[in-house]
Amino acid sequence: MPEAEKIRVDLTGAPQTMLATLYAKALDADAEKPLLGDTWAKDAVRRIDYDWRSTSITPRNQVGVTVRTVHFDNWAREFLAQHDRAVVLHLGCGLDSRAFRLDPGPEIEWYDVDYPEVITLHEQLYPSREHHHRVAASVTDPAWLQEIPADRPVLMIAEGLTMYLTEDAGVALLRAVVEHFPSGELHFDAFNALGIKTQKINTVVRRSGSTLHWAINGPDDILSAVPGVQPLAAISVFDSESFKQGVSGGYQVMGKVMSLVPALRMIAQYHRYAF
Ligand SMILES: C[S@@+](CC[C@H](N)C(=O)[O-])C[C@H]1O[C@@H](n2cnc3c(N)ncnc32)[C@H](O)[C@@H]1O
Known part of the structure; x- marks a missing residue:
């Protein structure tokens, strides 16, 4: 695509981190055996003018992001298979x-x-779709939720979000x-206290200049x-x-070694609740 037609992106802080996760998915789509196969991500990366190398994401380490997205897609599919009338947040x-x-x-x-700067990009990069809505707001602003119809079950998915919120706001x-x-499920990932304490070794977070706050140590x-949640x-x-299925070699060994130490085993967690 000609450089002049690309969308220029200049983000800092938490919004910048989604460029790294997007790029990871685009690299997965280019892999010999993609885990997610997200051609939307690949197309978005192609249309954005950005120094993608600055994300620190590579064809090798992208899998750390991609397996998380595969996981939340699978949980979401399970919910959607049981609820054909619902709201997804x-x-x-x-x-x-x-x-x-x-x-x-x-x-x-x-x-x-x-955030509004991210939603503006979303509007530029993705088509509109029936029953799909974009909300440009901080999730911690109580106002936007009041506008969402409350007459059906909800699936709340928050992938890569909770750690950017303060505990009180989260x-x-x-x-x-x-x-x-009235009912629904909450799906989100979380870092424990060690994950928050060692945030400076998280290159994506450090380079964005954002700060992680909320440590969730367990259910x-x-x-x-x-x-009210179970x-x-x-x-x-x-x-x-x-x-287990998505990573190979060194990452499997790393997972096994880290799993021997409880605080390392739970450094990054996936949570799912019903209410
Ligand atoms: C690590 S990225 C994850 C993006 C996406 N969920 C994914 O997995 O590719 C974190 C995202 O959370 C958003 N975010 C962080 N704090 C937020 C807040 N208070 N309100 C709305 N969005 C927020 C950032 O703008 C960014 O898009």
């Missing part, structure tokens, strides 16, 4: 193409929510979602803070099927 969506990848049915109202968000809808942190799963990334 895709929070901190970045430029993830999940609404297009999963292609939900006509009775699913899908909301992609992120808990308030989960409580607000649970109070707003009890959520159960004690958010009334745990469905809270697992180490290393125990997820997508990690």
